[in-house]
Amino acid sequence: MTLKSALAAFGAVSFAVFAAPAFAQDAAAPPAPADDATIFVFNTMLFLIGGMVVMFMAAGFCMLEVGLVRTKNAATICVKNLALYSVAGLMFWLLGYNLLYGVEDGGFIGSFAVWGADDAATQSRDGLRAALDEGTGYASGSDWFFQMVFVATAASIVSGTLAERIRLWPFLAFVAVLTGVIYPIQASWEWGGGWLNAEWYANLFGAEFSDFAGSTLVHATGGFAALVGALALGPRTGKYSENGAVRPMPGSSLPLATLGTFILWLGWFGFNGGSQLALGTISDAIDVSTIFINTNIAAAAGVMAAMAATQMLFGKVDLTVALNGAIGGLVSITAEPLAPAIWQAAMIGAVGGIIVTLTVPVLDALKIDDVVGAIPAHLFCGAWGTLIVPFSNADASYVAQAVGLLSIGLFVTTMSAIVWFALKFAVGVRASAEDEAVGLDVAELGLEAYPEFAVR
Amino acid sequence: MTLKSALAAFGAVSFAVFAAPAFAQDAAAPPAPADDATIFVFNTMLFLIGGMVVMFMAAGFCMLEVGLVRTKNAATICVKNLALYSVAGLMFWLLGYNLLYGVEDGGFIGSFAVWGADDAATQSRDGLRAALDEGTGYASGSDWFFQMVFVATAASIVSGTLAERIRLWPFLAFVAVLTGVIYPIQASWEWGGGWLNAEWYANLFGAEFSDFAGSTLVHATGGFAALVGALALGPRTGKYSENGAVRPMPGSSLPLATLGTFILWLGWFGFNGGSQLALGTISDAIDVSTIFINTNIAAAAGVMAAMAATQMLFGKVDLTVALNGAIGGLVSITAEPLAPAIWQAAMIGAVGGIIVTLTVPVLDALKIDDVVGAIPAHLFCGAWGTLIVPFSNADASYVAQAVGLLSIGLFVTTMSAIVWFALKFAVGVRASAEDEAVGLDVAELGLEAYPEFAVR
Amino acid sequence: MTLKSALAAFGAVSFAVFAAPAFAQDAAAPPAPADDATIFVFNTMLFLIGGMVVMFMAAGFCMLEVGLVRTKNAATICVKNLALYSVAGLMFWLLGYNLLYGVEDGGFIGSFAVWGADDAATQSRDGLRAALDEGTGYASGSDWFFQMVFVATAASIVSGTLAERIRLWPFLAFVAVLTGVIYPIQASWEWGGGWLNAEWYANLFGAEFSDFAGSTLVHATGGFAALVGALALGPRTGKYSENGAVRPMPGSSLPLATLGTFILWLGWFGFNGGSQLALGTISDAIDVSTIFINTNIAAAAGVMAAMAATQMLFGKVDLTVALNGAIGGLVSITAEPLAPAIWQAAMIGAVGGIIVTLTVPVLDALKIDDVVGAIPAHLFCGAWGTLIVPFSNADASYVAQAVGLLSIGLFVTTMSAIVWFALKFAVGVRASAEDEAVGLDVAELGLEAYPEFAVR
Amino acid sequence: MKLVTAIIKPARLDAVKTAVLAAGVEGATVTDVRGFGRQKGKKEVYRGTVYEPDLLQKIRIEIAVEDADVEQVVEAIRAAARSGEIGDGKIFITPLDDVLRIRTGERGTTAL
Amino acid sequence: MKLVTAIIKPARLDAVKTAVLAAGVEGATVTDVRGFGRQKGKKEVYRGTVYEPDLLQKIRIEIAVEDADVEQVVEAIRAAARSGEIGDGKIFITPLDDVLRIRTGERGTTAL
Amino acid sequence: MKLVTAIIKPARLDAVKTAVLAAGVEGATVTDVRGFGRQKGKKEVYRGTVYEPDLLQKIRIEIAVEDADVEQVVEAIRAAARSGEIGDGKIFITPLDDVLRIRTGERGTTAL
Numbered sequence A, B, C: 001m002t003l004k005s006a007l008a009a010f011g012a013v014s015f016a017v018f019a020a021p022a023f024a025q026d027a028a029a030p031p032a033p034a035d036d037a038t039i040f041v042f043n044t045m046l047f048l049i050g051g052m053v054v055m056f057m058a059a060g061f062c063m064l065e066v067g068l069v070r071t072k073n074a075a076t077i078c079v080k081n082l083a084l085y086s087v088a089g090l091m092f093w094l095l096g097y098n099l100l101y102g103v104e105d106g107g108f109i110g111s112f113a114v115w116g117a118d119d120a121a122t123q124s125r126d127g128l129r130a131a132l133d134e135g136t137g138y139a140s141g142s143d144w145f146f147q148m149v150f151v152a153t154a155a156s157i158v159s160g161t162l163a164e165r166i167r168l169w170p171f172l173a174f175v176a177v178l179t180g181v182i183y184p185i186q187a188s189w190e191w192g193g194g195w196l197n198a199e200w201y202a203n204l205f206g207a208e209f210s211d212f213a214g215s216t217l218v219h220a221t222g223g224f225a226a227l228v229g230a231l232a233l234g235p236r237t238g239k240y241s242e243n244g245a246v247r248p249m250p251g252s253s254l255p256l257a258t259l260g261t262f263i264l265w266l267g268w269f270g271f272n273g274g275s276q277l278a279l280g281t282i283s284d285a286i287d288v289s290t291i292f293i294n295t296n297i298a299a300a301a302g303v304m305a306a307m308a309a310t311q312m313l314f315g316k317v318d319l320t321v322a323l324n325g326a327i328g329g330l331v332s333i334t335a336e337p338l339a340p341a342i343w344q345a346a347m348i349g350a351v352g353g354i355i356v357t358l359t360v361p362v363l364d365a366l367k368i369d370d371v372v373g374a375i376p377a378h379l380f381c382g383a384w385g386t387l388i389v390p391f392s393n394a395d396a397s398y399v400a401q402a403v404g405l406l407s408i409g410l411f412v413t414t415m416s417a418i419v420w421f422a423l424k425f426a427v428g429v430r431a432s433a434e435d436e437a438v439g440l441d442v443a444e445l446g447l448e449a450y451p452e453f454a455v456r
Numbered sequence D, E, F: 001m002k003l004v005t006a007i008i009k010p011a012r013l014d015a016v017k018t019a020v021l022a023a024g025v026e027g028a029t030v031t032d033v034r035g036f037g038r039q040k041g042k043k044e045v046y047r048g049t050v051y052e053p054d055l056l057q058k059i060r061i062e063i064a065v066e067d068a069d070v071e072q073v074v075e076a077i078r079a080a081a082r083s084g085e086i087g088d089g090k091i092f093i094t095p096l097d098d099v100l101r102i103r104t105g106e107r108g109t110t111a112l
């Protein structure tokens, strides 16, 4: 190698790899960044590992729900959770991803196209650098995987609320539309770079809409769909008597519900941490760490707040509300897990825990039958988390947050209503009263979840 | 530092680290690879993280099996799963690893030697580079760990099939031989670089045998061992009456079985993804992402296919078959999770789900009592996945796949038969009819899995 | 860029990134290390991923304990585990971390200050290098997260021992003091660089105290606190009759206890592996791999030893003791998971399994009622693991280990006794005999863990 | 006095309870039982195997009543438990020599 | 009519069911119960503690029969339930004043 | 012979068992049941909803005794089961025509 070619090579290298430390003599300069290939792998790993634990949230929702339904519907809720995760994956491949990310800047809907991996952009040195600059320096498949497991989460929320009375196949039909169409369209408005991120929006409402990991896009969306479903279906037979009395139908296995909550808590590190979308730089690594802490503190505060609130209001700690409190805290911090100071995260989560405690009975008073408390935890706390973003993030605006939340709420509610009522009239969504009485397990599946156990 | 030494150092650097971008002026050149130490760490992390989630599959199998046996055998299946994972780890250290990887190129069996970490090769710059080129640039211990958890998987398969009637210690004796001897020898033929990878084999049958993550090597092997065990043991007392009637013995806790399936699904990302064996380059990161997607889609398709098939054939969705369908889809894609297009992965997995649905009753018709459906899911789908590799991978040959599968099947079947019958005549493997009636928990362990629950 | 600036930049680069291969011509030289930013990210990932799986141990403890208590106290143990993890996180933020790591070299106690992230040191090139040299080259938040989940582990141990008779809020008060004050102070002596690491200590006792991942600092500490609690509370009503008979109160769900054990086993890879505190270099990656192997082998040996011991002593394998054996093996290897050869790790773990088997009945003979066997597994095996460190690590001294263990034992015992008795006299810690009879679930929470299941 | 023991379908428990309370009964004891009789289990398929569950879930209600109230109580149960399908169950009437209330030690009909 | 109530070992349920069906019985009601008597629990070791379970799992079968069939049914149960070991159980015969079939309202032996 | 059937609070089972053994009883059969009567469930709050459980856990003990022993056994049960609070339960005494020990075929009081 001649001096000249060595220097030429070197020049390229210093541009490509060492662009930052141009003033490299200065010991106080920021550290040289990792090289681009390394950053690419780190980013991809973030999605894959984060995606794995978020995938495991499917098990968490399943356990939470199976623990909170009665034994006679426990196998059905298992089938639903297994199937909804499957359907979500298939629909997000066939339709969802490109509806979400195929949207134009400032647009309202993406494109109708089956997704396929495309890593051409990152195969050249400059292409990779450009991708890293744009925040897309990762394997395209890892991104798909990560986004897919998010969709499944939204669907899980619905299954919990509507448990014990919805028929299996109509439920899955709704899930297919939710995960293939409704969720992607509204998410495209924000994460796809659609109109909630448009300049006119920011000008009009003070800032772009901001939803870091999906308090609104995932959780409130699932919650809205669940709420409309609960209204379309009506409550479980016998849940509310005419005289206004509410009949408790206690969950059949609180240990499994607790396990489910722990699994969800675990998964949330992937959910929020992975939403940083990058891990290849020092600052990304620091940010992901901050997100882990805020996520954990918010959940912890949600638990303690729900425990304290149930103790004070009802004279006893209610485990099932404490579990909802953990979820409520987690959902609350999801819109902005990075910006808050720890005390802010604690406060945001604690309010989430209190919201859950207060609104669970409110839904019952309204005769909206939400079997597992998903509407308080995901919808109400999702709204709270979204609206409180400007408290810790100066770049956000309360008005912009409210407008975004309402827009998405309106869209999801309308679309869900159309689908629920279409299904209702076309095929019927609700199990017959008799099937409900014997339980969906025997009625729909012809088996029992706990066949040997004597059940009262 | 003088210019001369600087340039000398630089020259070395450009060779070591920037070998690829020799034409570094060209912006369209591939990105510079990460440096060797980084690649080494990435590769090691892939094994460690992948290994962790595969390790957790031991819990998944345990939960799946405990949910599908009757309460009176539930504690015993827990002991078996805990112990088989332990035995597998010890045997793979004492015997297995070197029997597997100590094989000569084209050979039939490795060496008899206790395994010990050896990282000498990667301690020098050139040694590391050479190791990376050969695909062995990782901590030797991380490789051992990853391979070890695979062995445990094969043993788990056996425990499910033979549940509710096999005695504890003879079962563990079989596991010791399976994980220390039988599994390693057959796996050496392929993953050790043995005869299934030999040139003569490729010449004779059109290609080397190809089994990316072990549809045959792990799953069919476990399935063959289980099948022979089921024949050696006979069915549970009362399972088949003389008039041909099959008595269902429903699983005692479908929620736990569902949890187990989700854990297995999670673990499979490590199982298949980790089998890429490298994560330090852009292309490896992309490949691992592809593997994640195909793995997930195959499982999802397996679930939906099994649900649809049970609905059509039996008039009802059968949750337990849907769970088997997930496993069937996963096993089917395991032989080749990288090459298929997504639609191919979906198809491969869906067929897996259908295979399971159709063959579960066939085994019953043959009076082969497979308590958890492991033979359909692991053996039949393992065979299917192996044979279908050439559908997506042009480098594979149908004949080569069939010959490999049959060879391994023959070997594992013969060896297992020898061990099962030796155990049968030496110490007896089957619990007495009376012990079976009261349940192995009380008979063998002197306790009950659910002592306070009233059981019908 | 002029030649001069190029060369200047280059010089800096070669110092920063390529310091090691100064003699780069030598192919036998060690491989060039990864660049500093990469190492930073790797280290941070180790903490985050390790921390995630250790966090999941909270679920593991919860399942182990809920499986080993009776149904009537199952919901309460769930609340306790959920809340203790929450309290631990909050207290370690408010008090614990700085009490632990704010200690002076050779000191006895850290500072009273709320923790906040501080990543200033690693923002400059030289600062980062210095941090890496000192072993602190990671995101400060990732470190906090990792240490926090350790604290929670210690608290989990206490909840298991005292189950079925301790009241909820007093228990949580104790947990707050344990995780906010007691644990951090004693841990500061070793991990904070306090007096157990002082030169005078090493001179006096032959070596510094050595506890890699916390056999003493985490497990024995939890065990001491639990032991004092058990003495302060007394045994469950009816457990021991005057005539010396012990009434077994079998765990209500051994499958859940088994699941919990598998989760703990999984988490332990993060617990011990993450305690390497670094993953960015080849040697760290190799070390972490070694730790994984030793951790796994010790647990496997613990299981098999406990199974063999119960078989020989009691004539039957006892699943619950085998589960304790896994934990015992894991705790035993935790003081030194890196230095032992595999056979040493196997031996250390096996002894742990035997210790558990032998001491579970001893506690009963002493009428110390440890509901889940946490004192044998965590305290006795923690002591064993600590004392045996010099067997494999030549830099440790038996005397130094014993002195450290006793010092910490004395401190934790004294502090715990003060807190337990203060709580006892101030508010009372023990549920009334009547509450104990109906079960804490109904008495304290007003609900049942398994409300539909008929319980004997 | 008589002991009236009814074997009914689980889904009818609430209705029967309400009915007997309305008929003046002050207490009853309920047991989860299984029964077989003319009613056959619905054919089910489990993992591809068709079978008929042979023992069906039933509820057993025992009520101690004064002789004078027997017919009224029996009729209340019958009306509330009846769906008209096979398997609705039976009511058994057996003699009851004496009753004692544990709390007070009262005997006979005052103990009911 | 009589009510024949047998307390048997759980493992014998299938055999007894088959036997009474063969003896002309058309229905029966089964309850999971626990019992104590001469039979002692097998000594067990749990976590190193030796103990004897004091209540053993039993099955209670209740069959309403016509007076004429009592001996035949009792004998069928006895033969099928017997293993010859302590703890095989008991058969109680108690008077049954009347029976009513809920579905039809039939009374007496036709309701059996 | 008589069949003495007691409905008691679950927490009293051990005491009652000890008492009847002391009173010379050699065996008994125990069933988990639920009951309603004068005793009301404690008001509970579940997820913010106040409710009263309507069926309470009880234990049913059946003991076959010789006529001569009836009062002694009844008194032993009463004393051991009594807490003095509403809901302590009832003891029913019903006629028992005959008993058979399955193992030996013995009938009558010798079969007890």
Ligand SMILES: Nc1ncnc2c1ncn2[C@@H]1O[C@H](COP(=O)(O)OP(=O)(O)O)[C@@H](O)[C@H]1O
Pocket: D007, D034, D035, D036, D037, D038, D039, D040, D056, D058, D085, D086, D087, D088, D089, D090, E026, E027, E028, E029, E030, E062, E063, E064, E065, E101, E102, E103, E112
């Ligand atoms: N001879 C009998 N003795 C005791 N219980 C019976 C008897 N016959 C029926 N039963 C109980 O009554 C239930 C219903 O009886 P079945 O013959 O199925 O229908 P039906 O009540 O309409 O005649 C059975 O499941 C069983 O529990």
Ligand SMILES: Nc1ncnc2c1ncn2[C@@H]1O[C@H](COP(=O)(O)OP(=O)(O)O)[C@@H](O)[C@H]1O
Pocket: E007, E034, E035, E036, E037, E038, E039, E040, E056, E058, E085, E086, E087, E088, E089, E090, F026, F027, F028, F029, F030, F062, F063, F064, F065, F101, F102, F103, F112
């Ligand atoms: N006096 C009794 N009253 C009610 N049930 C009894 C009585 N004696 C025995 N039993 C029941 O019969 C079962 C078997 O009785 P046991 O004395 O153990 O053996 P055996 O039937 O051989 O005499 C007991 O477990 C109990 O359920």
Ligand SMILES: Nc1ncnc2c1ncn2[C@@H]1O[C@H](COP(=O)(O)OP(=O)(O)O)[C@@H](O)[C@H]1O
Pocket: D026, D027, D028, D029, D030, D062, D063, D064, D065, D101, D102, D103, D112, F007, F034, F035, F036, F037, F038, F039, F040, F056, F058, F085, F086, F087, F088, F089, F090
């Ligand atoms: N008439 C009855 N027939 C059958 N069982 C009854 C009757 N009355 C009460 N019981 C049983 O006795 C239990 C206690 O009765 P309850 O009226 O609550 O209190 P007390 O025994 O103090 O009168 C009830 O839960 C029920 O199981």
